Amino acid sequence: KAGVTQTPRYLIKTRGQQVTLSCSPISGHRSVSWYQQTPGQGLQFLFEYFSETQRNKGNFPGRFSGRQFSNSRSEMNVSTLELGDSALYLCASSLVVAADYEQYFGPGTRLTVT
Amino acid sequence: DQQVKQNSPSLSVQEGRISILNCDYTNSMFDYFLWYKKYPAEGPTFLISISSIKDKNEDGRFTVFLNKSAKHLSLHIVPSQPGDSAVYFCAASVSGSQGNLIFGKGTKLSVKP
Numbered sequence: 001k002a003g004v005t006q007t008p009r010y011l012i013k014t015r016g017q018q019v020t021l022s023c024s025p026i027s028g029h030r031s032v033s034w035y036q037q038t039p040g041q042g043l044q045f046l047f048e049y050f051s052e053t054q055r056n057k058g059n060f061p062g063r064f065s066g067r068q069f070s071n072s073r074s075e076m077n078v079s080t081l082e083l084g085d086s087a088l089y090l091c092a093s094s095l096v097v098a099a100d101y102e103q104y105f106g107p108g109t110r111l112t113v114t
Numbered sequence: 115d116q117q118v119k120q121n122s123p124s125l126s127v128q129e130g131r132i133s134i135l136n137c138d139y140t141n142s143m144f145d146y147f148l149w150y151k152k153y154p155a156e157g158p159t160f161l162i163s164i165s166s167i168k169d170k171n172e173d174g175r176f177t178v179f180l181n182k183s184a185k186h187l188s189l190h191i192v193p194s195q196p197g198d199s200a201v202y203f204c205a206a207s208v209s210g211s212q213g214n215l216i217f218g219k220g221t222k223l224s225v226k227p
Binding site for chain 1 (some may be wrong): 158
């Protein structure tokens with residue numbers, strides 16, 4: 001079974017621009033969560049989508065948004081990029097069956113804002 | 115305020131010996147705990163999990179112990195192998211918000227041949 005895929009793997013943007021990152025979950029997984037990893041803050045939860053609805057949201061400004069499509073693929077968007085948005089953005093998918101809620105991560109998208 | 119803490123940034127162990135990685139949490143609502151391993155430039159890889167109704171879960175060389183009264187969990191790797199060298203993250207979630215994992219800052223494990 002194919003794992004979680006994320007595109008692109010690397011991205012360089014300029015302050016003020018916007019960016020869209022894509023995530024394809026493991027086949028059959030309906031929940032997709034997004035995380036930001038930085039050296040100072042570690043792994044921080046951005047939001048979770050399930051059946052095209054945002055189910056949970058972390059403590060990030062409104063410039064960070066996301067969506068999920070009917071095939072469970074998800075995108076996240078960051079508008080008006082700031083230097084501090086430089087990070088590894090990770091997507092994770094889950095099967096969501098009873099206690100089986102392990103999240104499986106993709107390789108991440110490395111975003112650099114200059 | 116960190117809800118999940120891994121107080122040891124690094125740990126060095128000899129090949130064949132036991133590696134013990136520790137994790138403390140402060141939120142008593144956490145009821146599901148996971149350990150992930152991460153190599154540089156890759157996403158975290160799921161290792162093992164434990165529900166709060168258990169105090170131990172084993173999977174091959176990996177065992178996770180949960181002490182709810184102490185709000186402490188640990189990951190034991192026996193025997194340790196050089197390929198286990200990576201950063202290990204402890205994570206926790208609350209029932210109903212399992213999609214929101216709260217991670218510790220990680221412990222870098224080095225297993226020396």
